[in-house]
Amino acid sequence: MGDATDCAIAAVARSAQEWGGFLLVGHGVPMELLTRVEEQIKGLFALPALEKERAARGGGYGYGVPPYILSFSKLMWSEGYTFSADDVRSEFRRIWPNGGDDYMRFCDVMEEFHKEMRALSKKVLDMFYKALGISADHIGEVESQIRDTMTTTMHLNMYPKCPEPERAMGLAPHTDSGFFTLILQSLVPGLQLLRRGPERWVTVPAVPGALAVVIGDLFHILTNGRFHSVLHRAIVNQDHERVSVPYFLGPPKDMKVAPLPAAILPGRKAEFRSVTWREYMVVREKMFGKDASALAMLRVTEDERDAELAPGMN
Numbered sequence: 001m002g003d004a005t006d007c008a009i010a011a012v013a014r015s016a017q018e019w020g021g022f023l024l025v026g027h028g029v030p031m032e033l034l035t036r037v038e039e040q041i042k043g044l045f046a047l048p049a050l051e052k053e054r055a056a057r058g059g060g061y062g063y064g065v066p067p068y069i070l071s072f073s074k075l076m077w078s079e080g081y082t083f084s085a086d087d088v089r090s091e092f093r094r095i096w097p098n099g100g101d102d103y104m105r106f107c108d109v110m111e112e113f114h115k116e117m118r119a120l121s122k123k124v125l126d127m128f129y130k131a132l133g134i135s136a137d138h139i140g141e142v143e144s145q146i147r148d149t150m151t152t153t154m155h156l157n158m159y160p161k162c163p164e165p166e167r168a169m170g171l172a173p174h175t176d177s178g179f180f181t182l183i184l185q186s187l188v189p190g191l192q193l194l195r196r197g198p199e200r201w202v203t204v205p206a207v208p209g210a211l212a213v214v215i216g217d218l219f220h221i222l223t224n225g226r227f228h229s230v231l232h233r234a235i236v237n238q239d240h241e242r243v244s245v246p247y248f249l250g251p252p253k254d255m256k257v258a259p260l261p262a263a264i265l266p267g268r269k270a271e272f273r274s275v276t277w278r279e280y281m282v283v284r285e286k287m288f289g290k291d292a293s294a295l296a297m298l299r300v301t302e303d304e305r306d307a308e309l310a311p312g313m314n
């Protein structure tokens, strides 16, 4: 994947435009490591409820579901754990206050995974740059800054078997807010992307060793809407529990994100205002559960564009 072929780059461009995501194979993260990650996560969620509650979610991190899913009416059939990938050892002291073998094994596996995924993320970003027409020898200051400062948040999802799957949802429809997400999933399908025109939910196949890549809202802004953030959800089933591990890549929380000049097509203008991730989350929170998109709030309006073209004329 280090030297992705022109054909692979064209496929990335096409799927990022049409779907907002794709399945990545041949990425080099060993399958055997992915299996160990899944085993550790199953072990974590199998702990007694009281032990998990010690790490109850606060300030965005910890055990529990992300707050946005509470604004949906359908029953959510999942458990979750969110943490900063750089702080595995301190975060999981909350679950294992005295350390010990289980703690060590869990942290070792998560750190190994983080190291591999971080390296992979940079390769994926470079593929996206190429797919936008920004070749390796034309990467500018902003592009390199993004590459060097990307942050990573990990989220662990556990969807137990559900006796009445049609009455529940694993994770409500949402877009990811950052740049892009690499998702490891069990060999049990459940992730679905919303395909446009006509709208329908399409299940992402569970291919051994593959990682799903999903584009987030800030990447939609960065690419001036050329790559679109995709609405996705997770469904549950009666026969198998399912684990998924989204590895979220994004900018530092206070870095301004605006359409990359090199990504704006000839004859077009920047269609989004610049925003930090922190600011974006405030807009997004207001939109949860409403039938409107936070991204739309950041679109530059015709009036603003006219004002920009003719300063001081009103």
Ligand SMILES: O=C(O)CCC(=O)C(=O)O
Pocket (backbone or CB within 6 Å): 155, 157, 171, 176, 183, 185, 190, 191, 232, 233, 234, 243, 244, 246
């Ligand atoms: O379970 C999945 O496959 C999707 C998880 C997801 O989209 C998320 O946690 O943001």
Ligand SMILES: [Fe+2]
Pocket (backbone or CB within 6 Å): 174, 175, 176, 232, 246
């Ligand atoms: Fe997601």
